[in-house]
Amino acid sequence: MASSLRVVLSIARGRIPSLPVPPHYRTVTVRALSSGLSPPSKAVVYDQHGQPDQVTRVIDVPPIEIKENDVCVKMLAAPINPSDINRIEGVYPVRPLVPAVGGYEGVGEIYALGSSVRKLSVGDWVIPSPPSFGTWQTYIVKEEGLWHKVDKDVPLEYAATVTVNPLTALRMLEDFVKLKEGDAIVQNGATSLVGQCIIQLAHIRGIRSINIIRDRAGSEDVKGRLTQLGADAVFTEKQLEVKNVKELLAGVPEPALGFNCVGGNAASLVLKFLRQGGTMVTYGGMAKKPVTVSTSSFIFKDLALRGFWLQKWMSSERAKECREMIDYLLGLVCDGKFRYEMELIPFHDFDTALDKALGKLGSQPKQVLIF
Amino acid sequence: MASSLRVVLSIARGRIPSLPVPPHYRTVTVRALSSGLSPPSKAVVYDQHGQPDQVTRVIDVPPIEIKENDVCVKMLAAPINPSDINRIEGVYPVRPLVPAVGGYEGVGEIYALGSSVRKLSVGDWVIPSPPSFGTWQTYIVKEEGLWHKVDKDVPLEYAATVTVNPLTALRMLEDFVKLKEGDAIVQNGATSLVGQCIIQLAHIRGIRSINIIRDRAGSEDVKGRLTQLGADAVFTEKQLEVKNVKELLAGVPEPALGFNCVGGNAASLVLKFLRQGGTMVTYGGMAKKPVTVSTSSFIFKDLALRGFWLQKWMSSERAKECREMIDYLLGLVCDGKFRYEMELIPFHDFDTALDKALGKLGSQPKQVLIF
Numbered sequence: 001m002a003s004s005l006r007v008v009l010s011i012a013r014g015r016i017p018s019l020p021v022p023p024h025y026r027t028v029t030v031r032a033l034s035s036g037l038s039p040p041s042k043a044v045v046y047d048q049h050g051q052p053d054q055v056t057r058v059i060d061v062p063p064i065e066i067k068e069n070d071v072c073v074k075m076l077a078a079p080i081n082p083s084d085i086n087r088i089e090g091v092y093p094v095r096p097l098v099p100a101v102g103g104y105e106g107v108g109e110i111y112a113l114g115s116s117v118r119k120l121s122v123g124d125w126v127i128p129s130p131p132s133f134g135t136w137q138t139y140i141v142k143e144e145g146l147w148h149k150v151d152k153d154v155p156l157e158y159a160a161t162v163t164v165n166p167l168t169a170l171r172m173l174e175d176f177v178k179l180k181e182g183d184a185i186v187q188n189g190a191t192s193l194v195g196q197c198i199i200q201l202a203h204i205r206g207i208r209s210i211n212i213i214r215d216r217a218g219s220e221d222v223k224g225r226l227t228q229l230g231a232d233a234v235f236t237e238k239q240l241e242v243k244n245v246k247e248l249l250a251g252v253p254e255p256a257l258g259f260n261c262v263g264g265n266a267a268s269l270v271l272k273f274l275r276q277g278g279t280m281v282t283y284g285g286m287a288k289k290p291v292t293v294s295t296s297s298f299i300f301k302d303l304a305l306r307g308f309w310l311q312k313w314m315s316s317e318r319a320k321e322c323r324e325m326i327d328y329l330l331g332l333v334c335d336g337k338f339r340y341e342m343e344l345i346p347f348h349d350f351d352t353a354l355d356k357a358l359g360k361l362g363s364q365p366k367q368v369l370i371f
Numbered sequence: 372m373a374s375s376l377r378v379v380l381s382i383a384r385g386r387i388p389s390l391p392v393p394p395h396y397r398t399v400t401v402r403a404l405s406s407g408l409s410p411p412s413k414a415v416v417y418d419q420h421g422q423p424d425q426v427t428r429v430i431d432v433p434p435i436e437i438k439e440n441d442v443c444v445k446m447l448a449a450p451i452n453p454s455d456i457n458r459i460e461g462v463y464p465v466r467p468l469v470p471a472v473g474g475y476e477g478v479g480e481i482y483a484l485g486s487s488v489r490k491l492s493v494g495d496w497v498i499p500s501p502p503s504f505g506t507w508q509t510y511i512v513k514e515e516g517l518w519h520k521v522d523k524d525v526p527l528e529y530a531a532t533v534t535v536n537p538l539t540a541l542r543m544l545e546d547f548v549k550l551k552e553g554d555a556i557v558q559n560g561a562t563s564l565v566g567q568c569i570i571q572l573a574h575i576r577g578i579r580s581i582n583i584i585r586d587r588a589g590s591e592d593v594k595g596r597l598t599q600l601g602a603d604a605v606f607t608e609k610q611l612e613v614k615n616v617k618e619l620l621a622g623v624p625e626p627a628l629g630f631n632c633v634g635g636n637a638a639s640l641v642l643k644f645l646r647q648g649g650t651m652v653t654y655g656g657m658a659k660k661p662v663t664v665s666t667s668s669f670i671f672k673d674l675a676l677r678g679f680w681l682q683k684w685m686s687s688e689r690a691k692e693c694r695e696m697i698d699y700l701l702g703l704v705c706d707g708k709f710r711y712e713m714e715l716i717p718f719h720d721f722d723t724a725l726d727k728a729l730g731k732l733g734s735q736p737k738q739v740l741i742f
Contacts, residue, residue, distance in 0.1 A: 093671045263666050285666025292663045295634050295656030298678025300464045305676040307669025 036112060037063035038072045043137030044102045044350055049090025053354055056088065056102060061137060068116040069143050073126055077160035077344070078106030078135040080357035080367045082284065083311075087133075094311065096133050103135030107150065107159035108371075117144045125152050129323055130314045131163045138347070138371050148323050150330055157342050157368045158333045161193070165366075166329045166338070167322065168283060168310045169197035173207070175313075176279050176306060177257040181206035184232070184253045186273040188212040189261035189286060191222055193366050196229055196340040198259060203230030204337060208252045212237060212269050216363070229339075237266060245272045257281070264289030271297060279304040341365035407483060408434035409443045414508030415721055418470045420461025424725055427459065427473060432508060439487040440514045444497055448531035448715070449477030449506040451728035451738045453655065454682075458504075465682065467504050474506030474740075478521065478530035488515045496523050500694055501685045502534045509718070509742050519694045521701055528713050528739045529704045532564070536737075537700045537709075538693065539654060539681045540568035544578070546684075547650050547677060548628040552577035555603070555624045557644040559583040560632035560657060562593055564737050567600055567711040569630060574601030575708060579623045583608060583640050587734070600710075608637060616643045628652070635660030642668060650675045712736035 041061040048055055066072050084104055086092040110124045120126065128135065129148035150159045172194075173179065185202055189195050190211035202209045211226055213219060215236040223234040232252050239248070246254060254275035260267040261284030270280050271293065280303065282291060297303045314322055332338035343365045345353040356364040412432040419426055437443050455475055457463040481495045491497065499506065500519035521530045543565075544550065556573055560566050561582035573580045582597055584590060586607040594605040603623050610619070617625060625646035631638040632655030641651050642664065651674065653662060668674045685693055703709035714736045716724040727735040 093667075282666055282669035284670070290663050290665050291669070292661045293676070294661050295653055296464075298653035298662070298676065299655070299680045300678075300683075302678055302680070302683065304678075305664070305669065307671075307673055307675075309670045309673065312671075312673065 036066040036072075036114070038066055038112070038139045038141050039063060039074075041137050041139040042347070043134070045099050046088050046102065047099045049088065049095065049098065052085050052088040052102075053351070053358060053360075056350075056354065058350060061139075064141055066112055066114050066141050068114040069145075070114040070141050071110055071117055071120055071126070071144050071147050072112040072139060072141045073108035073147065074111040074139055075106055075108040075135060075137060075371045076125070077156045077371065078103045078369050079157075079161045079164075079342070080353055080369065081105070081164050082286075082357075083164065085357065101134035101137050103137075103369075104133060105131040105160065105163045106135035106369075107156055108140065110147075111139065114144070120144060120147060120149060124149050125154075125156070125159060126150065127159055127163065127326070129163065129326065130319060136347075136350075136369065148326065150326070151334065153334055154330045155333065156370075157344055158330060160368055161340075161342065161366065162326050162329050162333075163322075164310060165193040165340075166197045166201075167325055168308065169194045169201055170325055170329065171310065171313060172259060172281050172283065172308050173198065173201055173205070173257075175308070176281050179205070179207050179257060182208070182253070183257075184208040184210060184255040185257045185259065186210040186212070186255040186270050187259035187261075188266040188270050189259075189284065190226055190231065190234065191363075192261055192284070192286075193340050194259075194261060194283065196226070197338070199226060199229045199231045200332075200338050204332070208232040208255075210249070210252055210255060210273055211235070212240065212266060214266075225341075237269060240269050240272070245269065249273075254278075259283065260291065261286055262289075263287045263291055267291040268293075271303060274301075274303055277302045277304075279306060281306050281308050283308045342368045344368050344370050347371045407437040407443075407485070409437055409483070409510045409512050410434060410445075412508050412510040413718070414505070415473045416470050417459050417473065420459065420466065420469065423456050423459040423473075424722070424729060424731075427721075427725065429721060432510075435512055437483055437485050437512050439485040440516075441485040441512050442481055442488055442491055442497070442515050442518050443483040443510060443512045444479035444518065445482040445510055446477055446479040446506060446508060446742045447496070448527045448742065449474045449740050450528075450532045450535075450713070451724055451740065452476070452535050453657075453728075454535065456728065472505035472508050474508075475504060476502040476531065476534045477506035477740075478527055479511065479742075481518075482510065485515070491515060491518060491520060495520050496525075496527070496530060497521065498530055498534065498697070500534065500697065501690060507718075507721075507740065519697065521697070522705065524705055525701045526704065527741075528715055529701060531739055532711075532713065532737065533697050533700050533704075534693075535681060536564040536711075537568045537572075538696055539679065540565050540572055541696055541700065542681065542684060543630060543652050543654065543679050544569065544572055544576070544628075546679070547652055550576070550578050550628060553579070553624070554628075555579040555581060555626040556628045556630065557581040557583070557626040557641050558630040558632075559637040559641050560630075560655065561597055561602070561605065562734075563632055563655070563657075564711050564713075565630075565632060565654065567597070568709070570597060570600045570602045571703075571709050575703070579603040579626075581620070581623055581626060581644055582606070583611065583637060585637075596712075608640060611640050611643070616640065620644075625649075630654065631662065632657055633660075634658045634662055638662045639664075642674060645672075645674055648673045648675075650677060652677050652679050654679045713739050715739050715741050718742045 046055040126147035211234045215238045258270040258280040260282045263285040264287045353367040357367045417426040497518035582605045586609045629641040629651040631653045634656040635658045724738040
C-alpha cells in the first residue's frame, strides 16, 4: 500500500502558524508524497528484560513509513510510571516483545498525517488511547484511530499522565461499591499519584477520605499538602498503632471502600478501618509484601478483597468510555479542580529521571519526560 | 399470662398411641392445666467463657413453664459443631450471655404443647429453625414459630445436623459465583462435614470438585471415601508442592470458585487452583493461620476473596427459605443421595464427645449427642 502525507512536514512541526489549506491543494500534496517518512527519532529501548537502569539505552531510530491511515506525532511529554518499570523488568503479565521502546502513555503534537486521515489535523495535541507501548521516543507513527485529540489548553504534563493513574482512581471509585455523598473511603499510599487523584475525585463527589502515609521526615508537610487536596484525615502508619483505629475517625464515617497499593502492614491498616461488609481493592504492591487477612475478617466482618488493573479494564470494548473519562478529567484540570505533583525533566536527562522513578534518590514526585 | 397444656403429658411422651381428642375435651384440658411445666431436664451449661472441657458441666434444670404458644420438645440428638466450641470459648462475635446452655442445632420430639399451638402435634419431630442456643439439654421449651417439623423417616442424626453445615455448603455453592454444569470448584478441608456436603451437592448439579486434604496416615483411604461421595480429584497438601498445580487437573476445568476452611498454606493452594477472575470464600480457619495473598493475585489474576457466615445469612428475613432448603437437603438424605460421616454418642458420655470434637483424640467424625 502506498503511503502519503497530506501536508508539508515543516508546517506540521507547528513552529509556524498553520494556515487553512484548500482541499484541492491537500489532495495534490498527498499525491505528491507517495512515500512519506517520519523524521528520525530518538527512543529509550531495552533489548532484554532486567533492571531498568541496566537494560535501557537511548538509540537513534531511522525514519519510518507513514501509511495512509497513520498519524505521525512529535512527542511532547511522557511519564515514567511504576508499570513501565515492571514491563522493563519483565515482571508484568503482558511482556512487551524485546527489543521494545519504553513508556505507555504521553502526549504529542501531530507532525504529519497519512492521506486518508480526516478527523485529526497537523498541530493537534493527541494522546495514545488506549495507551500503548513505546511513548518514550521523539516521533511515533500509529493509526489515526489510536490517537485521541485533547484540548491544547491543558498543561501538557497532565495530558501526558491522565490515562494511567487518574483513570485508575476514577474507575476504582465507581466500580466496586456504590458510594453516596457523605460516605467515606480509606487508602494507603495516599501520596502516590493515584492516591492524590482519589482524594480529589472523592472530594468532588462529597466523599470523605481517610489517608495513610508512611512515617518519614516531612510527614507533617505531606499531611498539609494532602489536606489541601481535600483529604479529611491523614495518618502515618505509626499513628495507627493503637487498639482501635476507628476511635481516631472523629466524625468521618467508617469507610465502606478501601484502596491498597502498598501491601503488608499498610494493607492491614486499610482493613482495620473498613466497616462491616466493606471492600478493599488492591491496585499496587509498593512494599513488595503480600496482603494478610484473618479468617474472622472474612467470616464475621464480611470483608471482600478485590483487585483492579486498568490495562485489563481497558482491554474490553471501552475505547469511547475511556476517552470520555479522559475528557472529564482534563476538564477538571482546566477548571483548577484536579492537580497532582509532578517533576518535569528533559528527555536528555532520562537516566536521572529513571533513577528518581526507581526510588534511588528518595521519595520523588512523578517523573515526566519533556521532549 | 396463664399457660396451659393441650394434652396429657404421659400421652405426649409418644410411648402410647395418641388418640383423637374431641375439641371440647381439649379445651377442658387447657383450662385444667393452667400452669403446665416441662419435665425436669439435664443440660450442658457453662458459667463463664473459656476452654470448653474446663468450663462446661452437666446440671439438672428444674421444670419450666410452658406458655400458650410454647412447644416443649424432648431432644433426641444434637451435634457438637466447631462454632459451638467457639461460642463457649467466647471467641465468637455473638457471645451468649452466661450462664448458657451449649449447642445450636438438633432434633427433638414434641412432648407437650401450649394451648394455642395449632400446627404442630405431640410426637412430631422438630428442629429449631432458625437454630438457636441451648440444644444440649434433654427438654427445651420454645415458641411454636421457632420449630420446624421434619419427616420422621429421616435418620435422626441428619435431622440434628442439617442446618449448620449442609446449609452452609448449599448457600456457598449458590451465592458467590453462578456455576453451570461442567464447571468446577476447589476446596480445602474436604473431609470436614461442610466439605463432604460440598462434594455431593456439587456432584448432584454436575459440578466437578477438586479437593485438598491434609497429609496424614490413611490419606489413601480418605481419598477413596471422598471419591465415593463424588469427588473428581483429591490431593494431599504435599502432592501440591509442584510448580504448577493446574497440570495435575487432568480434564477437570480450572475452578471459578474455591472454599477455604483452613487458612495458611491450605488457603494458598485453593488460590493457586482458581482460574482468572475466580472467587475464594472463607468459612473457617481450622489451622488458626491467616490467609496470605500476593498483590498480583488481586491485580493480574483478578481474584476476589469473600467470606461466609451462615448465622448472618440467616439473621435476615430468611426463615421460610431456610426451611425449604432444609426440606430439600433432608429429601436428598431420604433418597440416599446425601450422607456424611458422624459418630453417635450417648449424652451421658458428653465429656468424651467433647474431647473428640476438640481434636484431643485425633481426627474424628462429627460428634452427635444422642439423648
